């Protein structure tokens with residue numbers, strides 16, 4: 001195990017959502033992308049059965065990194081500047097019948113934003129569950145309340161199969177690499193408010209610009 005693997009733990013990843021937010025309530029995209037990269041790393045450690053999920057997230061992160069490295073990068077420093085730029089320059093498919101901007105930043109972040117809601121509910125479920133609760137049930141309850149409505153039948157089936165491969169609650173909490181299951185639960189209580197804050201600000205911003213249903 002090298003130093004980076006030893007130092008990697010889910011607390012670092014979850015707390016990193018705190019850095020996404022400025023005092024003025026802006027969501028910084030570089031930190032947002034980095035937080036997601038940490039989550040993908042954790043997902044990959046759970047096994048190959050989740051690789052179709054991490055591939056999808058990675059492809060969305062690549063779109064965002066391309067925008068951050070493009071000549072328009074200054075407009076992609078925060079979620080707020082991205083929304084202002086893409087909306088005012090008609091770079092998003094507000095009209096549901098058109099699909100002219102499948103790689104817009106707004107559409108791409110919307111998919112991650114919905115997944116952040118799943119993460120929030122799943123972590124809250126994990127935090128408040130008891131020893132004998134099943135991780136797969138917690139995970140699929142959170143999925144059915146959030147992402148499932150946006151996924152095709154085939155994706156929902158694949159996801160359901162993948163959930164069955166999740167380890168037990170105890171093993172899962174210990175795999176976070178933050179100590180005992182009790183310490184992991186405590187850490188979730190510390191980190192969840194940062195994720196909730198990022199989610200709430202993004203949700204409000206997208207709702208104000210009618211961007212919550214981008215095709």
Ligand SMILES: CCCCCCCC/C=C\CCCCCCCC(=O)N[C@@H](COP(=O)(O)O)[C@H](O)/C=C/CCCCCCCCCCCCC
Nearest residue numbers: 039040042043052053056057111112115118143147155159
């Ligand atoms: C203490 C526990 C911490 C858990 C940390 C887990 C790490 C989580 C990492 C990633 C979470 C999943 C992110 C899923 C993003 C899905 C984005 C999406 O909705 N994509 C669909 C729509 O995209 P477009 O086609 O419109 O471009 C795409 O069709 C779907 C692709 C398949 C993947 C969808 C799977 C979603 C499952 C969420 C549960 C993940 C289970 C992880 C188990 C811990």
